[in-house]
Amino acid sequence: MFSPLIDELMASLRCLPGVGPKSAQRMALHLLERDRAGAERLAMSLQKAVAGVGRCERCRTLTEQKFCGICANNRRDNSLLCVVETPGDVLAIEQAGTYQGKYFVLLGHLSPIDGIGPEDIGVDQLIKLLQHDPGHPEDRIREVILATNPTVEGEATAYYISERAKNLNVTVSRIAHGVPLGGELEFIDGGTLAHAFSSRRSL
């Protein structure tokens, strides 16, 4: 119904998550009809971002710099390393605001059936980071906090990393799972409750 260029724009917009044919049409028409300047800006920043953004050399999160803001920040605690699955998890932990160490982003989790193995999630790079001697004893990584998701794949990933890190003279810990704060026990699913009970601690 539309001319080829408009059709192509709609087809391209559909690569976004949650955008079907109808939303793509709405977006394309909006950009062309009402907001040409915005469209121009969007095109430019998309192009720049795709060309420029790569991964941080230390923690693998997305950045256009050699090292991301957190890795480059000298005021953060170098001796703590938190391992997460996605850049989104880094953001969530940062917003919680209590963690002052650094991160390592796997960009995925182990999933044998899907054929995703340790080499796909940068475990070798992580181990190298743990073995690396920064020269200054205070900068040596003392503890690795495994904050992969509490799914079976996340557990499998955490176990794999803990086994590989065993002989490296580093403490390996796993974040706690259990009852959410402010929740009511009655409405919590059985799996979470069972887990909360099995990993209870004495006061």
Next chain:
Amino acid sequence: MRVDLQPAYILHSRPYRDTSLLVDLLTPDFGRVTAIARGVRKTKTPKRQLLNPFSRLLVCWQGKTDMKLLTSFEADNHFLSLKGNHLYSAFYLNELLVRLLPEMDRHNGLFFAYEQCLAALQQELDIEPLLRGFEFRLLEELGYALDFTLDVRNGCEIEAQGFYDCHIQEGFYAAAPDIPEAYLLKGEWILAIAAGNYSAPATRQAAKKLARRMLKPLLGSKPLHSRELFKQINPDN
């Protein structure tokens, strides 16, 4: 066709379209079933958490063709928390089932064998006998049952002192003198496997090699990823 409240284990789930999941289920009455769970990735509802591997659910689905639609599902109050090597072994079971079990092929016994195996892995029992037991059971369900007591070519019983070879379509037979040593099976090992007695390391080794050899033609050339993963963690195994 509508199916109501069928017990099912989740073998695997993967993203499908924007907000749905494609789940592989193991059920007692229908064997392995692949179904779409529509819209479960949209919000972080507790429902999404149920569709993780190894959770047991009661599911309803409809549809006749290959792709079924999961109309509803609920937890079956049965929670496993598998750890370490036992978790990896459970992944191995799932990978075997997803790779080998044809869809909608009724395998009533397999569901219960799987359930028992998971329960034993949860109790952190010795892994090898469990996996071997499941592998031979799976072969049996797929139509390759091995008779661990019979020498098929000579029609006599397996003797503890004898030496045997095995072919997936036939079973055990007295070994020819020139077969590679790796394939050679001592009668006592075969009888021990039949009795489920894996206490001797030689029996374990033999059973593992035998299971791998029998599964290989069915699995084809693609490697089993969970096995590779297990090997990386346990290099001496």
